[in-house]
Amino acid sequence: MFKETALSGQTTFFQKLRSLDYILLVCILILGVISSLAMYATDGGELLYHTKSHVLRFIVFFVMMIILSFFNIRFWHATGYLFYIIVLGLLIWASLYGITASGSQRWVDLYFINLQPSELMKIAIIVCFAKFYHRAQINQINNFKNLLVPMMILILPILLVVSQPDLGTSILIALSGIIVLWLAGINLKYFIYSGLFLLISMPFVIAFLKPYQKLRILTFFNPDKDPLGAGYQIIQSKIAIGSGGLTGKGFLKGTQGYLEFLPEKHTDFIFTLFSEEHGFIGSLALLFIYGVIIYRVIDIGKNARSFFGKLFCFGFASSIFVFITVNMSMVLGLLPIVGSPLPIMSYGGSSMLATMIGFSIVMSTKIYQKQLIA
């Protein structure tokens, strides 16, 4: 079983260092710089709280990511379920003793950091599934038992997050999970069946939504109806992006953001502010960087010999993509407003921590790409 140990044992630290994916690292660094500048702009061109803590978090988590990259991919495989269970435990903790802010109980106080476990769950669910399907035989994947277990693994955290209530994050967890399930080889027909089932049960689900969530969905379809109420965010965001034009209003020259028209500009609406100041060209550049990151993660997945690493990379690349598109579609008025941060760019420690952990598993896959996992 461990005949490769000799091989990996021979890999020197220097070799490991060389096999890091530098394109990916550089792209993440660029994102870090861009996001710090954007944060500086939302703070009104002053070095205030948000900027400082964003920069600090980025540096700490980036270093942590590089250190974690040297962990053997077997470590991640071995701790896959444990990781999931710990995050699930944190979610339960949050729902029992969590800190409540703006009507939602989603943080746990870990004394040195207020952690939002639902953000970590976005990654944990992928690791957990990658481990599950690593062992599964292709002809057994569509077994009843092999369908039921992942289903439970997915539904449990979603229910916990919905009850916080945090509709946005729970949708994103669901999407990440579903994509991995599909990539792993679950028959398409089950997705269609579940989709139909959801469609039918929609009216019942809507009956359970909180009034503000219903309102958000309704305003999405007609934002101009109530320009000062719930449609306000969509309209103001569109105005900000639209007024940016080809080249943007220039760094620190955006008007919408400074006039406090943009709510949550540090977090979910960071792209709005960026796009207002840097225009179409700036936005394309940002999309390009995200594109390169996703491409690199997929490429690492392709070259991985272990199915665990491969499925994780594919799943992670896909969920990053989903997070980006959901966030951007939202601020562009293509989707209803649900809370969803833009990876690395948005202010928020838990989201950044989760993304960085994801990147370190990808890096680890790259460094140990020849490694097999029994």
Place this chain on the structure above:
Amino acid sequence: MFDGGGDSGYKKLSTVNRRMFIMTAAKLVIFGGIITRLFSLQINENKKYLTLSDKNRLREWRLPPVRGDFEDFFGNKIASNLKVYQLHVVPEQVEDFRYLMIRLRDILDIDSKTFKKILKKRSQQKSWETLIISENLSWDQFAKINFYLHELSGAKPVLSVARNYPYDEKFTHLLGYVAQASEKDLIENEVIKKSHVPGLRVGKIGLEKTYENQLIGSNGIQRYEVNAYGKRINQIDFVEGKKGTNIKLTVDTEIQAQCNELLKDKAGSICVMDIYTGELIAMHSSPSFDPNLFLYGISHDNWNEILNNPKKPLINRSIQGLYPPGSTIKPIVALSALENDVISTKFKVNCTGKTEMYGQTYHCWKDTGHGIVNLRDALKVSCDTFFYEMSRRLGVDRLNLTAKKFGLGEKVFNGTYNEEKEGLIPSTQWKKNALGRGWVLGETLITGIGQGYMQTTPLQLCLMTAQLANGGFKIKPKIIYDKKSDSYEKIKAEMEKNRIDLLSDFQQDDALVDFSLEKKKRDTDLYKPLYRNQENVKFVLEAMFASTNEVRGTSYSSRISDKKYQFAGKTGTSQVKKITEIQRELDLDISQIPYEERDHALFVAFGPYVNPRYALSVFVEHGGAGSSAAAPLAKKLFKTIVDRHEEREKIREKSLMEI
């Protein structure tokens, strides 16, 4: 060898690779969609959104909510809102802010300190937030501003409302007052935070604070479209605010005003209460101050004057002031002794002016002594020697039960006033817990004449008297008028029913009921007897009558012989300091004793003696003897109280008809 192994592993890999390829294709399409959307917003519709961003900014102005009024029982407004002229400036609408400010300074004659304050406030606000230059323009200033208005572009004279207390200092302690909301107010009260606008006034103490959430009302909202320079282009929406709830009180302005008059230049308190409905007719604490001073931020001089006044105007003596009740406690001590069968009404003591007990000498207030006195005489002439002997036999714990039952040592308006104090009715258990020492028998004696550890508020004494005067039934004191609350007739019938119930129930032995149980069933006890045998209550009331209306009674000189106004009462003189033997021999006149060491004067009374309706307590801090400093005030007040009674009943009938 691949994980999973063999053919199956290969199939698994090909599936995942194939699906990833489809996924990647989908990603490219979706990215394409996002780019298209970006293109259409930023390139195609750029002009439209640029205009929207530059010119059509929506802005919201919140108007201050209009506070609810307080009115007295007769509908007189005792706290309302006054129209005031204010001067507002929105800095971003002003071309040359400095110039405007200098012009305004000259026109309004603003002193340099205030001027600096305004400039400081400006630097802390956003440029589109309204800056209040003056909160209360005089008519002269207002006229002047309007005259120069064409030169003062950006300045806006506005009509606004401000809290106003038309009775100045007369209701200050009862109502409390409002002042500018502080950081603390915003943190503590969600409702204030929600309706906050710069310059909002909120209740700081008293009823104004307790009923803040009902009084505050809701903000009006003006929404404007504004251009890039913040100029309002047009108003798109105006939501009118709702005025806060008006609160009607049970108090009588005229009686309250007379209390203020009676306590002028004195420190003290007067409380008047309806002995059946529990309605508070008046509650005044002196010295008072003008709450209107706090509206626009009290000036340094005014504040210092209030703060440094040795008579401490900020204290609401009626509910915050704790004083030994002195001889006003004697009716309760007598009642407790009778109820517990410690003595009979025929019990006699020979008063020689002092008595030796437990190795100490205890003095009666009358050095020459009262001779042989029975209980009725002892209450009438307030003989201390008699009460020493009686309370020695009674013991402090039984006295404690009776006193607490009648409302002493407990907050009268629990929850209505944050500042209300509980007072203290001592017991052996209390002393063990609080001081860690055992009860000394001598302490029982001085407790029996309302000295020592015992401390009560003037309002508690008023409630105690009311619950004695109504025949010994529990009532619920209130200050907020409620149309639906029980009428006098209903309460009286209820008490009569409970009286008969008690007579028919021989098993009942109230005097022995455990106090902890007593506390639990407090509210259900409403209108229930507080006595075991009503004859005892009647005896005490009759003795109080004698004290005021018979020769040698301590308040005889304050009597009213006209049956319509005739009242019964009990004086009290409570010592602030232990009297030394030297002082006793000197027997100084009150004017020769330093103010802080003079006795407190107290008087509790109820009337009219036949069919009583009202009880009162008068307290004069360091006023000297109760008979000379407190009782005469009650005499003057009783005339008004009785005369106002008819008016009050008329109003009550009218309000009942409205239902």
